[in-house]
Amino acid sequence: MKALGRQILVEYYDCDVNAINDVDFVERVLLDGTKNAKATVISHNFHKFSPHGVSGTVVIAESHVAIHTWPEYGYAAVDIFTCGETIDPWVIQEYLKENFKSSNVSSMELKRGLFKVGPGEELLFKPKENAELSFYK
Amino acid sequence: MKALGRQILVEYYDCDVNAINDVDFVERVLLDGTKNAKATVISHNFHKFSPHGVSGTVVIAESHVAIHTWPEYGYAAVDIFTCGETIDPWVIQEYLKENFKSSNVSSMELKRGLFKVGPGEELLFKPKENAELSFYK
Numbered sequence: 001m002k003a004l005g006r007q008i009l010v011e012y013y014d015c016d017v018n019a020i021n022d023v024d025f026v027e028r029v030l031l032d033g034t035k036n037a038k039a040t041v042i043s044h045n046f047h048k049f050s051p052h053g054v055s056g057t058v059v060i061a062e063s064h065v066a067i068h069t070w071p072e073y074g075y076a077a078v079d080i081f082t083c084g085e086t087i088d089p090w091v092i093q094e095y096l097k098e099n100f101k102s103s104n105v106s107s108m109e110l111k112r113g114l115f116k117v118g119p120g121e122e123l124l125f126k127p128k129e130n131a132e133l134s135f136y137k
Numbered sequence: 138m139k140a141l142g143r144q145i146l147v148e149y150y151d152c153d154v155n156a157i158n159d160v161d162f163v164e165r166v167l168l169d170g171t172k173n174a175k176a177t178v179i180s181h182n183f184h185k186f187s188p189h190g191v192s193g194t195v196v197i198a199e200s201h202v203a204i205h206t207w208p209e210y211g212y213a214a215v216d217i218f219t220c221g222e223t224i225d226p227w228v229i230q231e232y233l234k235e236n237f238k239s240s241n242v243s244s245m246e247l248k249r250g251l252f253k254v255g256p257g258e259e260l261l262f263k264p265k266e267n268a269e270l271s272f273y274k
């Protein structure tokens with residue numbers, strides 16, 4: 001079995017409350033973190049909630065990063081979903097940890113999209129440029 | 138221990154290839170699915186890849202739904218992250234299954250943001266309107 005992608009679910013506890021309540025800061029950290037990991041950013045959307053809390057997503061060519069923060073609990077929930085061999089999701093995880101000053105991190109890595117592949121066969125997370133969909137059916 | 142949120146990771150295998158390659162259809166299904174579950178949509182972003190494949194996120198007041206599709210493998214990876222008692226993420230999961238005509242679904246539910254709470258204490262996923270952040274520190 002081979003997997004199309006990897007996903008890290010991260011619980012950042014005991015964060016810097018002001019850092020994870022600052023929507024501009026959170027957005028910059030996620031964008032810089034994904035760029036550091038050589039991901040290609042496609043779009044990003046961040047929101048500040050009233051009276052506090054931030055939610056945001058960064059769609060990357062290699063999948064996505066999503067965050068929800070609860071400053072009142074010093075906590076941020078983050079998902080880092082990546083495909084391909086060029087990106088290491090743990091680089092993003094570490095960058096966020098440093099910037100949110102989380103002193104208590106719990107992470108879990110899962111494989112997404114499991115397929116049986118025969119000997120010598122490839123599981124391409126990105127189709128070849130001229131690939132026709134009917135070819136696969 | 139109580140949790141701030143629930144997350145369902147869904148692997149939709151053996152989907153209708155044309156359905157999961159149609160960015161407008163995928164977007165409508167995710168929006169309708171979240172609305173059916175009484176979620177409050179805050180923003181949504183969907184992208185079509187060349188030569189095929191769709192990625193998208195729906196940020197809801199209660200967290201998010203994200204999708205990545207690989208029509209060439211008949212596969213869609215979906216995350217459904219919800220908070221609060223009013224939304225059932227499985228309603229969304231079921232709606233997507235029907236619309237993508239997936240005949241092989243694998244799902245896993247996880248709890249996000251675990252905290253110890255004392256007797257009679259509440260874990261509020263949404264802060265009270267006038268709550269001051271300094272109150273929590």
